[in-house]
Amino acid sequence: MYYIAKRLAFYVLAAFVAITVNFFLPRLTPGDPASTIVATYSTSLNAESLAALKAAYGLTDEPLLQQYVTYLGNVLRGDFGRSLSNFPAPVMAVIGAGFGWSILLGLTSVLLSFVLGSVLGAIAAWRRGGWFDRLTPPVLLFLGSFPYFFLALLLFYVFCFKLGWFPMGNAYSSVNPPALNLQGIGDILMHLIAPAFTIVLVSLGPWTLNMRNAMIGVLSEDYLTLAEAKGLKPRRVLLSHAVRTALLPNITALGAAVGAVFSGQLLTEIVFTYPGLGYALMRAVSAVDYPLMQALFLIITLSVLAANFLVDTLYVLLDPRVRTGGEA
Amino acid sequence: MRTSLRALALGALASVSAFAVTAPALAEVPLDQLVRIVAEGGNSFTRTFNPFSPTARWVSTRTMYEPLMIQNYATGKLDPWLATAYEWSADALSLTVTLRDDVKWSDGQPFSADDVVFTFELMKANPGLIGPAAGAFGQYLSSVEAVDAKTVKFTFSSTYTPGLYSLVDQFIVPKHVWKDVADPVTFENPDPVGTGPFTTIDAFGTDRYQVTKNPNYWQPLNIEGVFVQGFNGNDQVSAATLSGNLDWGGLVPDPDVTFVPLDPEHFGYWWPRTSVVLLLANTTDGALGDTVVRKAMSMALDRQRMINTGVWGKSVAANATGLPEAPFKDWLDPKVIEAGASWVSMDPDAANKLLDEAGYAKGADGIRVGKDGKPLKYDIIVPSGWNDWVSACQIVAENLKDIGIDVTLRTTTADSWTNSTFTGQFQLSLGTAQRTATPFEFYRNNMATTSVKPVGEASPNNQQRYGDPKVDELLAKFAGSTDAAEQKAIIAELEGMFSAAAPAIPLYEQPDWGLYNTRRFTGFPNEQDPYAPLSLQMTNGPLLVWPHLARRAD
Numbered sequence: 001m002y003y004i005a006k007r008l009a010f011y012v013l014a015a016f017v018a019i020t021v022n023f024f025l026p027r028l029t030p031g032d033p034a035s036t037i038v039a040t041y042s043t044s045l046n047a048e049s050l051a052a053l054k055a056a057y058g059l060t061d062e063p064l065l066q067q068y069v070t071y072l073g074n075v076l077r078g079d080f081g082r083s084l085s086n087f088p089a090p091v092m093a094v095i096g097a098g099f100g101w102s103i104l105l106g107l108t109s110v111l112l113s114f115v116l117g118s119v120l121g122a123i124a125a126w127r128r129g130g131w132f133d134r135l136t137p138p139v140l141l142f143l144g145s146f147p148y149f150f151l152a153l154l155l156f157y158v159f160c161f162k163l164g165w166f167p168m169g170n171a172y173s174s175v176n177p178p179a180l181n182l183q184g185i186g187d188i189l190m191h192l193i194a195p196a197f198t199i200v201l202v203s204l205g206p207w208t209l210n211m212r213n214a215m216i217g218v219l220s221e222d223y224l225t226l227a228e229a230k231g232l233k234p235r236r237v238l239l240s241h242a243v244r245t246a247l248l249p250n251i252t253a254l255g256a257a258v259g260a261v262f263s264g265q266l267l268t269e270i271v272f273t274y275p276g277l278g279y280a281l282m283r284a285v286s287a288v289d290y291p292l293m294q295a296l297f298l299i300i301t302l303s304v305l306a307a308n309f310l311v312d313t314l315y316v317l318l319d320p321r322v323r324t325g326g327e328a
Numbered sequence: 329m330r331t332s333l334r335a336l337a338l339g340a341l342a343s344v345s346a347f348a349v350t351a352p353a354l355a356e357v358p359l360d361q362l363v364r365i366v367a368e369g370g371n372s373f374t375r376t377f378n379p380f381s382p383t384a385r386w387v388s389t390r391t392m393y394e395p396l397m398i399q400n401y402a403t404g405k406l407d408p409w410l411a412t413a414y415e416w417s418a419d420a421l422s423l424t425v426t427l428r429d430d431v432k433w434s435d436g437q438p439f440s441a442d443d444v445v446f447t448f449e450l451m452k453a454n455p456g457l458i459g460p461a462a463g464a465f466g467q468y469l470s471s472v473e474a475v476d477a478k479t480v481k482f483t484f485s486s487t488y489t490p491g492l493y494s495l496v497d498q499f500i501v502p503k504h505v506w507k508d509v510a511d512p513v514t515f516e517n518p519d520p521v522g523t524g525p526f527t528t529i530d531a532f533g534t535d536r537y538q539v540t541k542n543p544n545y546w547q548p549l550n551i552e553g554v555f556v557q558g559f560n561g562n563d564q565v566s567a568a569t570l571s572g573n574l575d576w577g578g579l580v581p582d583p584d585v586t587f588v589p590l591d592p593e594h595f596g597y598w599w600p601r602t603s604v605v606l607l608l609a610n611t612t613d614g615a616l617g618d619t620v621v622r623k624a625m626s627m628a629l630d631r632q633r634m635i636n637t638g639v640w641g642k643s644v645a646a647n648a649t650g651l652p653e654a655p656f657k658d659w660l661d662p663k664v665i666e667a668g669a670s671w672v673s674m675d676p677d678a679a680n681k682l683l684d685e686a687g688y689a690k691g692a693d694g695i696r697v698g699k700d701g702k703p704l705k706y707d708i709i710v711p712s713g714w715n716d717w718v719s720a721c722q723i724v725a726e727n728l729k730d731i732g733i734d735v736t737l738r739t740t741t742a743d744s745w746t747n748s749t750f751t752g753q754f755q756l757s758l759g760t761a762q763r764t765a766t767p768f769e770f771y772r773n774n775m776a777t778t779s780v781k782p783v784g785e786a787s788p789n790n791q792q793r794y795g796d797p798k799v800d801e802l803l804a805k806f807a808g809s810t811d812a813a814e815q816k817a818i819i820a821e822l823e824g825m826f827s828a829a830a831p832a833i834p835l836y837e838q839p840d841w842g843l844y845n846t847r848r849f850t851g852f853p854n855e856q857d858p859y860a861p862l863s864l865q866m867t868n869g870p871l872l873v874w875p876h877l878a879r880r881a882d
Contacts (some may be wrong), residue, residue: 054515085383088376088516090513098372128881174531175536220446273558273561275533288743
């Protein structure tokens with residue numbers, strides 16, 4: 001329990017630091033939102049409107065420290081203000097629109113690459129030295145080291161544009177979200193396949209390699225030799241003894257991967273016009289939309305922290321050394 | 329472990345079902361009845377249709393709310409819209425506008441002079457509201473009143489006839505709705521009431537929405553509405569355009585090669601030129617403040633190469649007045665254009681000679697040295713990804729090297745580029761001329777002292793910081809006149825002054841991108857039928873187009 005409390009305190013501190021960096025970082029980037037807005041719409045604006053606009057948007061010239069205190073208060077109340085690039089929509093409305101889709105795409109692809117990678121790694125290790133083992137890791141590593149944007153565009157071009165197997169964008173066919181019946185879910189899945197598949201393709205390598213290496217280590221352990229000597233079926237040895245143990249490092253990695261869902265799939269969402277938060281983030285940064293940027297960075301940071309905390313807690317359950325000694 | 333996986337899967341499912349629960353039950357107009365266009369940028373839409381927001385949803389000012397009159401950049405005329413006529417008083421201090429009779433708001437209430445007065449009063453009371461007439465009260469307008477239900481009178485505090493275009497261009501909102509809005513600046517306006525052709529939002533998703541007919545529209549319409557799609561990048565827009573999934577809009581590179589051949593019977597484009605690309609030199613920066621240097625730079629430039637590489641040959645070099653030809657053909661003085669032709673044509677030898685004679689001798693490294701002893705070394709800044717401009721800047725840098733001026737190309741983010749140019753903290757950059765009804769704004773924005781802001785202070789125009797008091801006088805004379813012949817003479821004089829001083833270096837005319845696909849809808853403007861601009865980006869332009877479109881009979 002002491003261990004968890006200690007970790008929790010650490011995460012609260014980390015969150016505070018993150019919130020602070022979150023406030024100052026966008027303000028250090030060059031550019032000023034009001035000028036940007038004027039520039040984009042300069043045909044309908046004049047210089048005189050600039051001051052009025054700044055005031056209306058709440059872009060004050062107060063000292064940074066004072067702004068920081070106001071910001072902290074607002075964050076505690078869950079008030080992120082109005083998005084400048086989607087004015088006058090509140091930041092939470094912009095985020096609400098994409099949040100669920102980012103989670104759906106992110107979790108689907110992370111879980112798929114985790115499961116697929118672990119299975120492939122296990123098979124490769126079990127048949128160590130065979131053609132499958134010799135072929136799989138290099139191919140996957142090659143795919144993973146490909147420039148991602150290019151690979152995604154290539155897949156978009158071939159499968160969505162040329163062959164027309166998958167839709168060229170969006171998360172579902174209708175304009176209003178579909179009903180959650182068989183047809184609606186099928187439609188959502190159809191739109192999910194291409195973007196999720198590209199993420200799985202490039203991220204499969206590490207999962208497979210880690211699993212393979214862990215398995216090889218486990219397979220040389222005495223208790224497996226004993227299990228085999230006992231006369232257990234190889235299938236049983238593989239599944240209930242080797243895989244279960246070898247899976248532990250990948251589960252740790254799963255925590256980190258789940259935490260990185262929002263930040264990790266920006267390019268996918270852009271290439272496949274998937275309505276997640278990736279594009280919102282890019283737009284927020286290019287439009288110097290402080291309020292939206294801050295809220296998005298906060299979500300990213302907090303989800304990474306939360307996932308890590310989850311893994312930390314899981315460790316207590318999985319690793320007896322942590323429970324007794326407090327050292328991971 | 330197994331349970332945690334299940335929890336994650338459930339979480340994913342729950343996040344989807346959250347959407348289904350909030351989905352409003354609306355009868356969507358079938359997609360094949362709607363004109364499909366590209367949205368203003370990206371996805372993640374929110375249901376906000378406040379037309380006064382500088383980042384207003386595209387449809388707000390192109391389908392929902394309408395102005396009194398529309399400046400038609402394709403024909404150069406002021407087309408009557410919610411108003412049918414205007415008249416100046418003899419002293420040009422008041423402007424009387426007559427409203428159309430048969431107009432109703434989309435909720436059935438009659439449109440009247442009260443709505444027009446209310447809109448202007450609303451903007452006066454809330455400076456954060458953005459629109460064509462924002463700032464009018466501060467500059468020249470003193471009051472707006474309803475003479476009767478169909479007549480509005482604008483009273484001016486000082487003569488300013490170009491104000492006409494800003495006033496009649498202002499979109500009008502209904503008083504009976506907006507009078508109850510607590511804060512019009514932050515009002516989200518999710519269910520708009522307007523006079524425009526399409527005001528009903530019958531379907532709204534995070535990355536697409538559709539807006540359908542205003543049941544009370546004052547003109548006959550042959551289409552049901554528009555389907556607005558969000559795309560996350562140019563590649564995605566191109567893919568949708570080339571596969572025929574868009575009816576209107578989009579930009580594809582070199583359409584004669586990539587687009588039209590795919591379906592020559594239905595695919596078309598029209599790029600009228602209503603603006604000019606300018607090379608801007610910061611006149612507060614040493615030698616760049618010298619007219620001779622700017623003219624020599626201009627003479628070193630290969631404009632045809634910029635046109636060929638940047639816009640696939642679909643433009644012409646700009647003339648010495650800085651004005652685009654098509655929209656201002658009645659204003660251009662052929663004598664100025666002829667006399668100034670030499671400084672906007674490529675002649676590096678003459679440019680070198682000019683600089684030699686003016687005392688900008690070359691240093692040991694071949695770079696000329698300014699009168700302050702500093703070598704003529706400059707950075708030219710351009711946003712990365714603006715491909716036509718990046719290639720133009722590359723050519724500028726190459727060409728200027730030939731006359732001993734060392735220019736380095738620096739690409740930046742669009743945002744930091746904007747900030748640098750607006751605040752005058754740059755050396756060389758590109759800019760465009762605003763689309764306006766008369767050349768008045770072009771000369772005010774490029775050479776009037778009134779448009780010069782100190783370096784460090786942001787200004788959307790006169791980024792080169794060039795001001796001449798004589799220009800102010802001429803502009804004031806123009807603004808005080810309602811006589812077309814007098815105004816024309818003043819503009820001719822300003823054209824001459826522009827050509828003499830070169831406050832900005834005209835490069836080539838800027839095409840307005842626009843493509844159409846007539847597989848499903850016909851009636852788009854084009855070269856043969858130039859009744860309106862084709863560009864979706866032009867404020868109010870699409871309003872001119874909707875009544876001309878019709879569903880193709882199958």
